Amino acid sequence: MAILLGRPGAAGGLGDSGYNARPGGADSGDFPGGDLAKLVPPMAFVYLDHNATTPLDPRVREAMLPWLGESFGNPSSLHRRGRAARGAVDEARARVARLVGGRPEEIVFAASGTEANNAVVATAGRRAGGRGRLVLSAMEHPSIRAAAERLEAAGMEVARVPPGPDGVVPAARFAAELTPDTRLACLMLANNEVGTLQPVAEVARACRELGVPLLADAVQAAGKVPVDAAALGADYLVLGAHKLHGPLGAAALWVRPGAALEPFLTGGGQERRLRAGTENVPALVGFGEAARLAAEELAERAARLATLRDRLEAAVRERIPDARCHSTGAPRLPQTSHLAFPGVEGEALMLRLDAAGYAVSTGSACSSGRPEPSRTLLAMGIAPEEALASIRVSLGAPTTAAEVEGFVEALEREVGALRRVMARPA
Ligand SMILES: Cc1ncc(COP(=O)(O)O)c(C=O)c1O
Numbered sequence: 001m002a003i004l005l006g007r008p009g010a011a012g013g014l015g016d017s018g019y020n021a022r023p024g025g026a027d028s029g030d031f032p033g034g035d036l037a038k039l040v041p042p043m044a045f046v047y048l049d050h051n052a053t054t055p056l057d058p059r060v061r062e063a064m065l066p067w068l069g070e071s072f073g074n075p076s077s078l079h080r081r082g083r084a085a086r087g088a089v090d091e092a093r094a095r096v097a098r099l100v101g102g103r104p105e106e107i108v109f110a111a112s113g114t115e116a117n118n119a120v121v122a123t124a125g126r127r128a129g130g131r132g133r134l135v136l137s138a139m140e141h142p143s144i145r146a147a148a149e150r151l152e153a154a155g156m157e158v159a160r161v162p163p164g165p166d167g168v169v170p171a172a173r174f175a176a177e178l179t180p181d182t183r184l185a186c187l188m189l190a191n192n193e194v195g196t197l198q199p200v201a202e203v204a205r206a207c208r209e210l211g212v213p214l215l216a217d218a219v220q221a222a223g224k225v226p227v228d229a230a231a232l233g234a235d236y237l238v239l240g241a242h243k244l245h246g247p248l249g250a251a252a253l254w255v256r257p258g259a260a261l262e263p264f265l266t267g268g269g270q271e272r273r274l275r276a277g278t279e280n281v282p283a284l285v286g287f288g289e290a291a292r293l294a295a296e297e298l299a300e301r302a303a304r305l306a307t308l309r310d311r312l313e314a315a316v317r318e319r320i321p322d323a324r325c326h327s328t329g330a331p332r333l334p335q336t337s338h339l340a341f342p343g344v345e346g347e348a349l350m351l352r353l354d355a356a357g358y359a360v361s362t363g364s365a366c367s368s369g370r371p372e373p374s375r376t377l378l379a380m381g382i383a384p385e386e387a388l389a390s391i392r393v394s395l396g397a398p399t400t401a402a403e404v405e406g407f408v409e410a411l412e413r414e415v416g417a418l419r420r421v422m423a424r425p426a
Helices: 034-039 058-068 080-099 113-128 142-153 171-176 200-210 281-319 346-356 375-379 401-423
Strands: 107-110 133-137 157-161 182-186 214-217 236-240 251-255 336-340 364-367 370-373 390-394
Touching: 058 281, 080 107, 080 281, 107 113, 113 142, 113 182, 113 214, 113 236, 113 251, 133 142, 142 157, 142 214, 171 200, 182 200, 200 214, 281 336, 281 401, 346 390, 346 401, 370 375
Parallel strands: 133 157, 133 182, 182 214, 214 236
Antiparallel strands: 107 251, 236 251, 336 390, 364 370
């Protein structure tokens, strides 16, 4: 299926910043991907789905290139190629640690946020031997939710703490679920759907009183809001490179010294024998560079994106007066907007926006061929019809004001078109 959705004349597009630049230009016949190139949307396609994944920062790509070419090597090799690769991985570890105020030896690299989250939940499960309790928020990412369901099936008790209508889990409500036999608590730092920041530091204090380890999934938060491992007080933090303009295939687990972690891949001695397997050197180098840039540019990026997001939401409210913007009163990520348009099918809207040249995502999950309302939105007390009428718009470092303006115009047009279709007599 070819997805060639040019939007000629998109001002201030991604190309300005060098993001998404490709050899030979947007629709080049000599793009080295051959037929695969036809699957890649041209640069004019406006990407507003950065919570799903982000384009590689061109500076990150530059840093990675030697490690995909002449600098190849296995960090476990003792010759100079190996030593150079080891040095690059060490430097990446130090940079990632710095992003969360940690020390390099507290970082365990993994291939994805899912893998790192799974590793912590599995550690709790193995140590509990099918007994005891897990406490998690009802808005955790599936990589924690599904891992907890496995332990539940094996006999553990699982308490799920719902967020309030604002998309924030009340700390006192979470703390009230903790018991002395709780083996692990999980509270994400920032929610991937509505973008709300969760009271991790407060919950960490309650966990410490009972000796309960706390996993804070920081995949969406890292690089977008300041994350300080010591101040948060959690025992584990998880972050992923591809959400902060780094590459796919690299993630990190920060582990407080003394916190339990069982090996999650066995074999060689990599990652202090916790995660065996030859390191993905180019991806880790990219992760390190993305983390360094995110730390350096965080304040400027966050302020700029919060301004764009607020402008976006104000324009949506003005042009589509019955639109709802979720969680606007809560502490939240600077670049996430969750919008609902009563009576409009979110999935149909997402597809029309795609055809018009804009990438967003829906507030639903597709299982068994039918869109189902997101569990997070339902847990917030949002009615299923409204959850199915929502989209998530997530901005990123390359997003421009012109793109946001163009998007609001397209949104108004497509919401209007869908409503006219629905108003037609059957
Ligand atoms: C909050 C959160 N946690 C974990 C993950 C999983 O990360 P990965 O895609 O690297 O497996 C995601 C990805 O969307 C996420 O948003």
